[in-house]
Amino acid sequence: ICWSVRGGWHRPRVSPYGPISLDPAAAVLHYGQEIFEGIKAYRHADGSVHTFRPDQNGRRLQRSARRLALPELPVPYFLQSLRELIAVDGAWVPSGDDQSLYLRPFMFAKEAFLGVRPAHKVAYYLIASPAGAYFKGGVKPVSIWLSEDYSRAGKGGTGAAKTGGNYAASLLPQSEAYENECDQVVFLDQDRNVEELGGMNVVFVYKDGTIVTPQSDSILEGITRDSLLQLARDRGHHVEGRNVSLTEWREGVASGDIVEVFACGTAAVVTPIGTLKGRDFIDEQPSGTLAFELREELTNIQYGRAEDKHGWLYRLDA
Ligand code: PMP
16 A cells, blocks of 8 residues: 655555655665654454554654654554555464564655755655464563663654664674573663663563553553553553663662563563673573463453453454
């Protein structure tokens, strides 16, 4: 699906998947003016197709657009694009546990010019691909590499936007994580507070039941995290969004104050963190059950196996 803007969004159409033609001077290729979203469509047992809190993705796409000087796509158009794709390609939504159709909306500057200014010609596309279970053979704790040399975002930067540049900045540290036999990288801010992983938010569970998650304007506000924290509040947990320093993390684990650390995002849903590895230390992380319980509760709602008390599901095929 493609929309172009030049004084308004127009010409929406669904076309067969294939290459996009771009002028070699298209602004996106030189200045990285682009944003995206990630969202899943789930098939329920009765065959219907639903997605989860897509209004939140639509609003986050708008916030990303503002930061990247792109035009904001109205949320109703965003939702319409999801429905139109499913109307044509709904058969691609797989059924079964942990199966989904991954939807990737994205917007980029198409205008051809060399010069640093916001582009006036922009395209919005939506592509999709069936996705199987993220963890083959069940959820496994992940190992995390602490990136000391690189940051993903700085104060006033684009960290809270879902834009390719943030991910470009995380590729080299991610390779460093692999070289150190870790699955993922965790980023710190300039004050050595924990930010997030390359593509997931981090959550800490304390002995007294308090749940703490890093909150700052350089972190992507995850929709999975927001939903898990709501489910935790429903269970009576106290939830705090605040800075968590690396020292608080390491000392909390050493003293037993922190009883669980997990990461969350649309792709993997929830994954416990098993180890934190730095240049000169390896901290084994405590293992608990809350991450698994919240994961189960959330996926039961997404797949229509539990009551959707918060009205989070959005039907795409009707
Ligand atoms: N942080 C980053 C950097 C991400 O790429 C993602 C995935 N979109 C998340 C956090 C988690 O966000 P969500 O739960 O909305 O998928």
